[in-house]
Amino acid sequence: MYYLRDATDAAALCAALEDARRLVVVGGGVIGLEVAAAAATRGVEVVVLEAAPRVLSRGVPAAVSRWIQRLHESHGVVVCTSIGPAAVLRSEGGAVTGVQLADGTVAPADAVVVGVGIVPRDGLARAAGLAVDDGILIDPSGRTSQPNVFAAGDAVRTRDPGETPGIRLESFTAAGRQGEVAAHTVLGEDDAFTDVPWWWSDQYDATVQAMGTAPAGALQEALDVPSGLIVLSMIGDRLVAACGATHGPGIARAVRAAGPVIAAKARLDLDAVHATAGDLAGLAALLRAAVRPH
Ligand SMILES: Cc1cc2nc3c(=O)[nH]c(=O)nc-3n(C[C@H](O)[C@H](O)[C@H](O)COP(=O)(O)OP(=O)(O)OC[C@H]3O[C@@H](n4cnc5c(N)ncnc54)[C@H](O)[C@@H]3O)c2cc1C
Known part of the structure; x- marks a missing residue:
């Protein structure tokens, strides 16, 4: 059974895939799906087990989940949703022979690769008496509940003064920037982590990118774009998230252009969005114009 947390895990998994013909991946999140893509590309037969009704359900809208599932199926991966493993089966000698489903x-x-179960390593913070609630709680300047103690990275959750509850951001862009903010604060410089969350994943020839977070109840507008789709999540006339996937890197520019619009809470005219007819350069230009002073 394999996990993928660090380079040693990666090396062990690569070695195992030299001989493996059949792989079960538990978890259809970013790590599970990237492993599935890498293994399928090597000719391994892959089954993905996802407990939620759709893959990548924490990170992308349903339309993008469907697109990604079809992408994997087109490469021969069997994707099973709403089901998890009951037991890992082994031979008398202890070798893995299969996974019994629920x-x-x-x-x-x-x-078997287990791609689930990230939990913040918060033991040190708890022992030090810091406030912890699904992550070490920090304010936007990186301070924990003890004003002289700072934290950054996957293990923290920002106490968000805005309308959405703070979330743990498990990406190195956020981790790096939070560390920088904490360092500036320690040095007495004014800084705050207010970055719009952004992440990407490369699977086969496809690029998946997501910017912002869409609270429940956001209106989701899906647009077909050349060799993929983009979903814009709106609260009223404000864009709160953009997420898309394309064969090749085509989606990247439009999703990146959404960042400043989300950060500025600028208005976005959905009629104008639809008038771009899915032209990604046109959409990116429209998004850039939304934050340009008139
Ligand atoms: C397989 C994989 C693929 C990923 N791919 C991407 C990607 O494509 N894009 C992306 O943005 N992010 C990706 N991530 C996530 C990214 O790696 C993390 O968001 C980022 O590394 C978080 O940085 P961090 O400093 O919080 O934690 P880490 O990078 O985990 O560093 C924490 C360090 O602290 C050490 N440590 C822990 N406890 C203690 C202690 N008590 N005392 C001293 N040291 C301690 C740990 O050993 C570790 O070295 C991926 C993660 C994984 C596992």
Whole structure:
């Protein structure tokens, strides 16, 4: 059974995939799907088990989940949703032979990758008496509940004074910037972590990118774009998130252009969005214009 947390794990998994013919991946999140893509590309038969009704459900809108699932299926990956593993089956010698699913069926496997279960390592913070609630709580300047103690990275959750509850951001762009903000604050410089969350994933020839977070109830406008789609999440006439996927890197520019619009809480005219007819350069230009002084 393999996990993928660091370079040693990656090396062990690569070695296992040299011989494995069948792989079961537990978890259809970013790590599970990237492993599935890498293994399928090497010719390994892959089954992905996802407990939620759709893959990448924490990070992308439903339309993008469907697109990504179809992408994997087109490469021969079997994606099972709303189901999890009941047991890992082993031979008498202890080698993995398969995974029994919660409905009793068995997915044969020579190797299993577990891509679920990230929990913040907050023991030190708890022992130090810092406020912890699904992550070490920090304010936008990086301060924990003890004003002289700072924290940054995957293990923190920002106490968000805005309308959305703070979330833990598990990406290195956020981790790096939070560290920088904490350092500036320690040095007495004014700085705050207010960055719009952004992440990406490359699977096969496809690029998935997401900017911002869409609270429940946001209106989701899906647009077909050349060889993919983009979903814009709106609260009223404000863009709060943009997420898309394309074969090739085509989606990147439009999603990146959404960042300043989301940060500025600028208005976005959906009629004008639809008038771009999915032309990504036109959409990116429209997004840039939304934050340009008139
Ligand atoms: C397989 C994989 C793929 C990823 N791909 C991407 C990607 O494509 N894009 C992206 O943005 N992000 C990606 N991430 C997430 C990204 O790696 C993390 O968001 C980022 O590394 C978080 O930085 P960090 O400093 O908070 O934690 P880490 O990078 O985990 O660093 C924390 C360090 O602190 C050490 N440590 C822990 N406790 C203690 C202690 N008590 N005392 C001293 N040291 C301690 C740990 O050993 C570790 O070295 C990926 C993660 C994984 C696992």
